[in-house]
Amino acid sequence: MVDKEFISEMEEKLLEIKENIIRQFMAESEDFKQMVDDMSIKDLVDVAADDIGKRQLEALNQHELKTLKLVESAISRIHNERYGRCLSCGTKIPEERLRAIPYALLCITCKSGEEKNNR
Ligand SMILES: [Zn+2]
Numbered sequence: 250m251v252d253k254e255f256i257s258e259m260e261e262k263l264l265e266i267k268e269n270i271i272r273q274f275m276a277e278s279e280d281f282k283q284m285v286d287d288m289s290i291k292d293l294v295d296v297a298a299d300d301i302g303k304r305q306l307e308a309l310n311q312h313e314l315k316t317l318k319l320v321e322s323a324i325s326r327i328h329n330e331r332y333g334r335c336l337s338c339g340t341k342i343p344e345e346r347l348r349a350i351p352y353a354l355l356c357i358t359c360k361s362g363e364e365k366n367n368r
Contacts, residue, residue, distance in 0.1 A: 255344060260327050262351045263320050268294055270317045274301070274309055281309060297321060319352040326354070335359055 271293050274281045281301070285293055298317040301309070326332040333342050335356035342356050355363065 255347075256327060256332055259332065259347055259351045260324065263324050263327075264294055266351065267317060267320045267324075270313050270320070271296065273313060278309055316352065319354065322354055323352040337363075 271285070275285065285296065288296070298314060298321050301317070302314060323332060326334075333344075333347060334340070335342055336354040337359040338356065340356045340358075342353055346353055346357065353360070
């Protein structure tokens with residue numbers, strides 16, 4: 250049983266990371282700024298990474314966009330009550346790892362396996 254307090258703490262962190270990335274996009278891209286100009290920051294947090302990706306805002310930092318997608322997956326896993334479990338093998342991800350990377354979806358074993366395959 251995963252600690253509810255821990256999860257809500259992680260959810261807050263995830264939303265904070267998402268907000269920061271969106272603010273950074275606004276600073277980096279005039280197109281993005283125009284797209285979101287009429288929205289409040291609360292609406293912005295509801296903007297999905299997929300929508301942003303679809304608009305083909307190439308000026309955006311792809312690494313940040315990828316992180317944003319991971320953050321969204323993690324948030325949806327909180328809602329599915331599957332947060333904190335490895336996406337690949339189902340092992341519980343240690344809290345220390347989640348504290349360091351709240352959007353980690355894989356345990357360390359699967360993560361290092363994935364990195365090997367990408368080489
Ligand atoms: Zn795993």
